Amino acid sequence: MKEIAALAVMAFAGSFVEVAFAQGFQPTRPIEVVVHTGPGGGSDLLARAVALMVEKEKLLPVRMQVVNKTGGGAAVAAAYLAEKKGDPNTIGFFTGVWLTSPLTSAEARVSLKDLTPVVRLVLEPAVIAVKTDAPYKTLADFVAAARQHPGQLKQSGGSITSRDNVVRQLLQKHTGARWAFISFPGGGERMAALLGGHVNMMVIEPAEAGEHIRAGNIRVLAQVSDRRLSGFPDVPTLKEAGFDVPAVPQVRGVVAPPGIPKENVAYWEDVFLKLTRSNSWRKFLDDNQFEDGYQNAAELARFYDEFTDRMREILKDAGIKTVR
Amino acid sequence: MQGFAVALQPANLLWCLVGVVLGTVVGIMPGLGPPATIAMLLPLTFLMNPAGAMIMLAGIYYGAKYGGSTTSILLNVPGESASVVTCLDGYQMARQGRAGAALGIAAIASFIAGTVGVLGLMLVAPPLAKVALSFSSPEYFALMALGLAMVVLLAGRSMVKALLAMLAGLWIAGIGTDLFSTTSRFTFGRMELLSGVDFVVVAIGVFAIAEVLANMEAREETRLLPVPKGLRNLLPTVQDLKDCRFAFANGSVVGFLIGVLPGAGSTIASFISYGLEKAVSRRRERFGTGVVEGVAAPEGANNSETGGALVPLLTLGIPGSGTTAVLLAALVLWGFKPGPLFIPENPALFWGLVASMYIGNVMLLILNLPLVPAFAQVLRAPAFVLYPVILGISIVGVYSASGSLFDVALLAAFGLLGYVMRKLDYPAAPLILGLVLGGAMERALRQSLMMSEGSLSILVARPISAVMLSLALLILLIPLFTKVNAWRLRALDS
Numbered sequence: 057m058k059e060i061a062a063l064a065v066m067a068f069a070g071s072f073v074e075v076a077f078a079q080g081f082q083p084t085r086p087i088e089v090v091v092h093t094g095p096g097g098g099s100d101l102l103a104r105a106v107a108l109m110v111e112k113e114k115l116l117p118v119r120m121q122v123v124n125k126t127g128g129g130a131a132v133a134a135a136y137l138a139e140k141k142g143d144p145n146t147i148g149f150f151t152g153v154w155l156t157s158p159l160t161s162a163e164a165r166v167s168l169k170d171l172t173p174v175v176r177l178v179l180e181p182a183v184i185a186v187k188t189d190a191p192y193k194t195l196a197d198f199v200a201a202a203r204q205h206p207g208q209l210k211q212s213g214g215s216i217t218s219r220d221n222v223v224r225q226l227l228q229k230h231t232g233a234r235w236a237f238i239s240f241p242g243g244g245e246r247m248a249a250l251l252g253g254h255v256n257m258m259v260i261e262p263a264e265a266g267e268h269i270r271a272g273n274i275r276v277l278a279q280v281s282d283r284r285l286s287g288f289p290d291v292p293t294l295k296e297a298g299f300d301v302p303a304v305p306q307v308r309g310v311v312a313p314p315g316i317p318k319e320n321v322a323y324w325e326d327v328f329l330k331l332t333r334s335n336s337w338r339k340f341l342d343d344n345q346f347e348d349g350y351q352n353a354a355e356l357a358r359f360y361d362e363f364t365d366r367m368r369e370i371l372k373d374a375g376i377k378t379v380r
Numbered sequence: 381m382q383g384f385a386v387a388l389q390p391a392n393l394l395w396c397l398v399g400v401v402l403g404t405v406v407g408i409m410p411g412l413g414p415p416a417t418i419a420m421l422l423p424l425t426f427l428m429n430p431a432g433a434m435i436m437l438a439g440i441y442y443g444a445k446y447g448g449s450t451t452s453i454l455l456n457v458p459g460e461s462a463s464v465v466t467c468l469d470g471y472q473m474a475r476q477g478r479a480g481a482a483l484g485i486a487a488i489a490s491f492i493a494g495t496v497g498v499l500g501l502m503l504v505a506p507p508l509a510k511v512a513l514s515f516s517s518p519e520y521f522a523l524m525a526l527g528l529a530m531v532v533l534l535a536g537r538s539m540v541k542a543l544l545a546m547l548a549g550l551w552i553a554g555i556g557t558d559l560f561s562t563t564s565r566f567t568f569g570r571m572e573l574l575s576g577v578d579f580v581v582v583a584i585g586v587f588a589i590a591e592v593l594a595n596m597e598a599r600e601e602t603r604l605l606p607v608p609k610g611l612r613n614l615l616p617t618v619q620d621l622k623d624c625r626f627a628f629a630n631g632s633v634v635g636f637l638i639g640v641l642p643g644a645g646s647t648i649a650s651f652i653s654y655g656l657e658k659a660v661s662r663r664r665e666r667f668g669t670g671v672v673e674g675v676a677a678p679e680g681a682n683n684s685e686t687g688g689a690l691v692p693l694l695t696l697g698i699p700g701s702g703t704t705a706v707l708l709a710a711l712v713l714w715g716f717k718p719g720p721l722f723i724p725e726n727p728a729l730f731w732g733l734v735a736s737m738y739i740g741n742v743m744l745l746i747l748n749l750p751l752v753p754a755f756a757q758v759l760r761a762p763a764f765v766l767y768p769v770i771l772g773i774s775i776v777g778v779y780s781a782s783g784s785l786f787d788v789a790l791l792a793a794f795g796l797l798g799y800v801m802r803k804l805d806y807p808a809a810p811l812i813l814g815l816v817l818g819g820a821m822e823r824a825l826r827q828s829l830m831m832s833e834g835s836l837s838i839l840v841a842r843p844i845s846a847v848m849l850s851l852a853l854l855i856l857l858i859p860l861f862t863k864v865n866a867w868r869l870r871a872l873d874s
Contacts, residue, residue: 094415094702094705095415095416095418095702095705095706095709096415096702096704096705096706096707096708096709097705100419100709101709101712101713104419104422104423104709104713105713107423108423108426108713111423122419124416124419126575127557127572127574127575127576128556128557128564128571128574128575129557129562129574131571132571132572132574132575135571157562160562160563161557161562161564161574162564162569163564163567163569163570163571163574164574165571207833210830210831215559215560215562216560216561216562217562236830236831236833237830238827238830238831239559239560239823239827240827241559241823242642242643242699242700242705243699244692244699244700244704244705245642245643245700247696247698248512248513248515248516248642248643248696248698249516249517251513251696251698252513252514252515252516253513254516254831255831263712263717264697264719266717266719267697267717267718267720267721267722268719268720270719270720270721271719271720271721273720343715376561376562377563
């Protein structure tokens, strides 16, 4: 039954693709944009912001509709895209989780590599923050304290495959210090744990940190970025602070279902390239303190491999079992 | 006053009305929840001024809490997760021909508690947000334990059966990807189970579907009592209102306080408020058979919870639930910077929102009370119409929430489970309670143990958590006291 359905879908999609091919690709229906977070999550926000900017800059003849397919890291969203094989009117917004969840979960069978790469859009740097009344003035202070009391200092963050924990693993490996990582499912709870003094440190998005710094609630020790962000001119990067570890950004970009012709990919590359050159985009990056991470499809495919290899090693160091 | 100047502008009044009407509709329909609705409307809000947009989106948020009780009471189909508890007594009232009274009480309780919630938001938001920050994982664990202790109050005749049902609920809560190790648990290799079992699917299954199944076997016409004629019989009586005095206060306060905590939520608020109401009630044994307080307390709690949930959002930029996360997103997209300085820097927006919530609650009351008689007429439909409609609403609701046929199959499975449980006299409420609290409770416990490096003493060493755990213990002992008391009385008699 499933096979028949799949064949039918493919045949249907095939006919679609042919039509598209003949005319040079143009989307014909509203674009379905698949994200793996619920409304209000990081990917959801980016997708909705992009949809608004695309509309404002008149880059597409149709509208973009965000569809939330949550669950299993990104497994549900990735599988949904895989089922849409050949559909020219569907795209997805991915993050690093789309590459890491297949590494740790046997059920997450669809990886980014099974989908069609389109573009990489943004790199989200982060900052390392502590409460204002904490004794640590620099990251070195924090690491020294962690070394003195192994395992007693705490960091709040997302899941263990999240960027927060990757930064911790890298710092721990580099310095030999150890501290605990406490997972909270929601960003709000993570921040509340830091502000309430229940944990000592947090890796946090620059825009979110900015407001709490202005209010005098938190202090930033270092930034997880290769160069200083415009909003934090006085805060050292990890390297400048004396920690020679890679500044792992959160990556976000666009993929399409499998079986999409080159032409369509080229069309999307063009749309998103135009977007990244628009004024709305520059303002968006600046407001959020994101970095422009534009890469075309070919570069993105190479990036997958680097990223996956690095993550596999980091997970291994963290004692997390990988299944692939 | 400045707030009312903003909220009373004709355009903003209109947006407020649009918001609460939309909210009521969204609340009535199972499946489509406020987060999805608000997210869908986001693009439109860019054509509006931010105050109007915020007023409208908030209207959807608290308006949905009004609507949520409607299908719970009439059809035993919870329209929203926060209205699950309302099924327990609300649907029983409807079966006794008192649907109008139940719907009316729900609207009145929602109004009172909703207004108290706004009052709290207005008066104590910043200091209360600071207090909420002293809550962390150990306190959340204690709060969930307190909620779980309510099981002894939800038990029917057999405590063992209630505990077994609760354990099943806790187990279902464990299905899915473990947050800490990203290991899959009880997923049987099914990708659909990676995100766990949606609590609304289980609730609709064991309440609504099981109800339909149970009624199918009745040979004679089902025992729905006729809806009385005349408007007077469709509204709550003065006695009902008197019975609910404490429930109104309880719902308002419990809902607001739990709402302020970013890690709790309205479902937990409604359960705890129901439990508290039952614990202090003089007619405790009649809960679950259709008492008005059993509707007023949870419906009040889930409404004042919205006022509470806006506290951490607006004073700290910390969202505690799906809906507040979308509201936060909306603020960011409009160019605001939600955080500790949001209120001082945008007083007109904040006070306008607060004032609009007073107005919106009045609108909702005026809107909902006349709907009561109309909705109550639904129950005049003969069984062969009503039950297929319940089935249809349940299935469409579940499917529209997730778009997954797997969830519809799960719904059928849980419907069957609910039916079997009913036949064997296992209460459904403890199962739901375990499921609601299980995930958060496990997470809080494991987070606590990570904080304390594995020492359980962290749970009792912190005062707030120690007090709540003692309360939980006390509640667990209630049935024992009752038993001892009964035994003593009997001994005295003889």
